[in-house]
Amino acid sequence: xxxxxxxxxxxxxxxxxxxxxxxxxxxxxxxxxxxxxxxxxxxxxxxxxxxxxxxxxxxxxxxxxxxxxxxxxxxxxxxxxxxxxxxxxxxxxxxxxxxxxxxxxxxxxxxxxxxxxxxxxxxxxxxxxxxxxxxxxxxxxxxxxxxxxxxxxxxxxxxxxxxxxxxxxxxxxxxxxxxxxxxxxxxxxxxxxxxxxxxxxxxxxx
Amino acid sequence: xxxxxxxxxxxxxxxxxxxxxxxxxxxxxxxxxxxxxxxxxxxxxxxxxxxxxxxxxxxxxxxxxxxxxxxxxxxxxxxxxxxxxxxxxxxxxxxxxxxxxxxxxxxxxxxxxxxxxxxxxxxxxxxxxxxxxxxxxxxxxxxxxxxxxxxxxxxxxxxxxxxxxxxxxxxxxxxxxxxxxxxxxxxxxxxxxxxxxxxxxxxxxxxxxxxxxxxxxxxxxxxxxxxxxxxxxxxxxxxxxxxxxxxxxxxxxxxxxxxxxxxxxxxxxxxxxxxxxxxxxxxxxxxxxxxxxxxxxxxxxxxxxxxxxxxxxxxxxxxxxxxxxxxxxxxxxxxxxxxxxxxxxxxxxxxxxxxxxxxxxxxxxxxxxxxxxxxxxxxxxxxxxxxxxxxxxxxxxxxxxxxxxxxxxxxxxxxxxxxxxxxxxxxxxxxxxxxxxxxxxxxxxxxxxxxxxxxxxxxxxxxxxxxxxxxxxxxxxxxxx
Ligand code: SF4
Ligand code: SF4
Numbered sequence: 001x002x003x004x005x006x007x008x009x010x011x012x013x014x015x016x017x018x019x020x021x022x023x024x025x026x027x028x029x030x031x032x033x034x035x036x037x038x039x040x041x042x043x044x045x046x047x048x049x050x051x052x053x054x055x056x057x058x059x060x061x062x063x064x065x066x067x068x069x070x071x072x073x074x075x076x077x078x079x080x081x082x083x084x085x086x087x088x089x090x091x092x093x094x095x096x097x098x099x100x101x102x103x104x105x106x107x108x109x110x111x112x113x114x115x116x117x118x119x120x121x122x123x124x125x126x127x128x129x130x131x132x133x134x135x136x137x138x139x140x141x142x143x144x145x146x147x148x149x150x151x152x153x154x155x156x157x158x159x160x161x162x163x164x165x166x167x168x169x170x171x172x173x174x175x176x177x178x179x180x181x182x183x184x185x186x187x188x189x190x191x192x193x194x195x196x197x198x199x200x201x202x203x204x205x206x
Numbered sequence: 207x208x209x210x211x212x213x214x215x216x217x218x219x220x221x222x223x224x225x226x227x228x229x230x231x232x233x234x235x236x237x238x239x240x241x242x243x244x245x246x247x248x249x250x251x252x253x254x255x256x257x258x259x260x261x262x263x264x265x266x267x268x269x270x271x272x273x274x275x276x277x278x279x280x281x282x283x284x285x286x287x288x289x290x291x292x293x294x295x296x297x298x299x300x301x302x303x304x305x306x307x308x309x310x311x312x313x314x315x316x317x318x319x320x321x322x323x324x325x326x327x328x329x330x331x332x333x334x335x336x337x338x339x340x341x342x343x344x345x346x347x348x349x350x351x352x353x354x355x356x357x358x359x360x361x362x363x364x365x366x367x368x369x370x371x372x373x374x375x376x377x378x379x380x381x382x383x384x385x386x387x388x389x390x391x392x393x394x395x396x397x398x399x400x401x402x403x404x405x406x407x408x409x410x411x412x413x414x415x416x417x418x419x420x421x422x423x424x425x426x427x428x429x430x431x432x433x434x435x436x437x438x439x440x441x442x443x444x445x446x447x448x449x450x451x452x453x454x455x456x457x458x459x460x461x462x463x464x465x466x467x468x469x470x471x472x473x474x475x476x477x478x479x480x481x482x483x484x485x486x487x488x489x490x491x492x493x494x495x496x497x498x499x500x501x502x503x504x505x506x507x508x509x510x511x512x513x514x515x516x517x518x519x520x521x522x523x524x525x526x527x528x529x530x531x532x533x534x535x536x537x538x539x540x541x542x543x544x545x546x547x548x549x550x551x552x553x554x555x556x557x558x559x560x561x562x563x564x565x566x567x568x569x570x571x572x573x574x575x576x577x578x579x580x581x582x583x584x585x586x587x588x589x590x591x592x593x594x595x596x597x598x599x600x601x602x603x604x605x606x607x608x609x610x611x612x613x614x615x616x617x618x619x620x621x622x623x624x625x626x627x628x629x630x631x632x633x634x635x636x637x638x639x640x641x642x643x644x645x646x647x648x649x650x651x652x653x654x655x656x657x658x659x660x661x662x663x664x665x666x667x668x669x670x671x672x673x674x675x676x677x678x679x680x681x682x683x684x685x686x687x
Contacts, residue, residue, distance in 0.1 A: 003604060024359045047601050049359055052333040063599070094546040097423065099539060099576040100602045104547070131602045132331045132576060134358050135539070138419035158361050164420040165370040167429045174368050178432065180676035182401040182530055188426025191533045198553060201546035 001071035002101040002127025006046030006061045010037045014058035021050035023158045027124045047130035070127045074110040085109040088146040090196045097139040100131020118151040207239040210643045213636030217504035222572040230616040232500040233643040242641040243458040246656040253459030264302045268309040271465040282319035287381035290327040291411040295339040304343035325353035328411030332574035333357035362414040367436035373414035386450040390476035392484045395527045396538040401431040404473035409434030427540040456483040457514035481671045492523040493655045496629045500567045502636040506575035510635035513642045524560040530674040564627035567619045573600035581609040587619045
């Protein structure tokens with residue numbers, strides 16, 4: 001869940017149509033049309049990725065007159081399914097996966113169950129990945145994967161490239177080779193398993 | 207009691223309030239004093255910076271350290287990327303790190319005849335931060351226009367590793383050779399736990415979001431550090447790696463420059479430095495029974511520091527961050543993630559944030575790092591409406607002010623803190639060099655506790671910490687000798 005209070009604003013004089021903004025926007029809300037960047041105000045989630053990467057400083061972030069609340073109602077879907085999806089991705093449903101917006105795994109799972117089929121779509125619906133833009137791509141990809149969805153990265157974009165390994169997938173020979181260097185693979189597996197299977201504190205459908 | 211040490215000045219940055227709005231520093235208030243770190247721990251090494259030799263000492267130390275480095279792989283027609291990270295620029299005002307970077311370029315050019323030497327400076331979560339430093343320290347001029355900041359959302363490049371494909375930033379690797387220019391300051395011990403600290407930027411400031419998310423979400427709090435090693439050990443990165451040059455840092459300043467073609471050898475040396483000297487500071491801060499934490503430094507909330515200990519680590523100082531048998535520090539992103547909907551941890555053994563911090567007075571600290579967890583769990587007073595508004599406009603901190611209150615002035619904030627908490631112990635995170643700024647009661651407390659902490663770390667904890675990291679105890683003995 002995110003309260004979107006900012007909006008990207010393009011200075012058309014400064015914009016040179018380089019498309020950097022288009023390649024980094026996590027919700028595909030900015031596009032270059034006739035060599036100038038244009039923001040879809042309804043889609044913009046105020047993450048400032050475009051503003052922070054525009055090589056020509058053509059974008060500024062302005063306060064929205066009316067903040068927009070983006071969230072997915074978890075109680076609108078069958079919570080058993082939400083829980084199942086999260087646990088299969090080895091995430092606790094109440095685990096926070098986006099630190100900036102404090103969005104929990106259950107909301108992303110609910111978004112998927114409601115039809116979100118790509119990280120872009122999930123970010124648009126829940127606001128995840130529109131804070132720091134960095135840390136939460138992997139749990140999103142893990143949840144999509146266990147739902148049987150294989151999204152393709154946006155063509156020509158730099159939004160994301162692919163799911164990366166988890167601790168459960170580290171080969172035994174790697175674990176053995178580095179056993180004495182303080183990495184604690186097996187102990188962390190046990191810890192994460194215990195978190196993923198811990199009881200719920202509060203069911204969203206109760 | 208000694209007068210307070212002048213704190214690091216506020217900096218103009220898009221991530222912080224305008225320096226003119228910082229009307230008062232906490233150390234200027236009545237009752238504040240300072241303690242020299244050498245008074246606490248007399249065995250701290252002598253520093254080369256700050257010293258009467260000035261910044262020239264850093265240049266000389268870099269030149270000296272580079273003498274033992276093999277640069278023969280770099281040919282005049284090649285290109286070299288000197289890789290830097292934002293954090294170095296926050297150390298002792300930033301000049302020492304900038305000077306090491308400049309010296310590196312000059313020495314490489316003089317020794318190899320190579321002229322195509324670029325600076326690629328990675329960031330944390332403030333994507334234009336190193337851009338600001340490049341201008342501030344004249345690095346763009348020194349590198350003849352070939353100095354850029356790079357961010358984790360820039361174009362990526364897949365890197366095949368022993369554990370699968372991870373992703374680096376393309377511009378980091380777009381040269382024949384890379385030179386890893388970093389520092390040994392420990393900073394985020396809650397994340398790296400002093401495991402492969404020297405290697406970490408390969409999984410962080412040189413890496414794409416996929417890799418950084420692997421570190422913080424896929425591997426677990428202690429296995430996470432393998433991300434960087436996996437990338438560094440990959441045939442791709444090994445084919446480009448020339449050498450590393452590190453500012454060696456202890457809580458009291460820059461102690462030298464260490465350079466090596468073997469990053470793991472360098473890593474072992476800085477592991478000892480980190481565990482021994484920062485370990486002592488952290489254990490000492492862990493002894494504090496009650497205090498007000500005052501944030502007063504030009505960097506994000508979590509990173510403001512006092513004697514090399516960042517606020518995020520003080521918030522976890524009720525546990526031993528160096529003890530790898532303890533899986534989750536009181537603060538790390540894995541811990542934050544594991545707080546459920548009723549506001550309590552999902553597992554019983556997750557430690558709470560340091561209960562000694564009775565209140566946080568946020569006099570001056572930047573946005574650009576998700577910090578709401580702190581204001582949610584530690585009563586926080588932010589000084590000035592402008593600063594509060596800046597946090598409300600930061601996509602990473604939209605919830606920070608939900609839990610914090612605002613005071614109009616530093617004096618009012620501190621008065622409020624004194625009255626509500628009942629403690630007169632104040633620990634100021636203002637980057638004071640060579641010492642720490644504290645209130646008088648805390649100064650007395652720390653001076654009394656330090657000898658016992660020193661003894662405990664030397665005889666009991668340090669050998670354990672190094673053993674857990676596979677660092678040879680003989681190395682430690684050599685260092686001690
Ligand atoms: S990144 Fe900047 S210059 Fe490039 S298209 Fe977008 S707004 Fe225009
Ligand atoms: S969502 Fe972010 S990157 Fe996209 S247009 Fe809005 S501010 Fe720019």
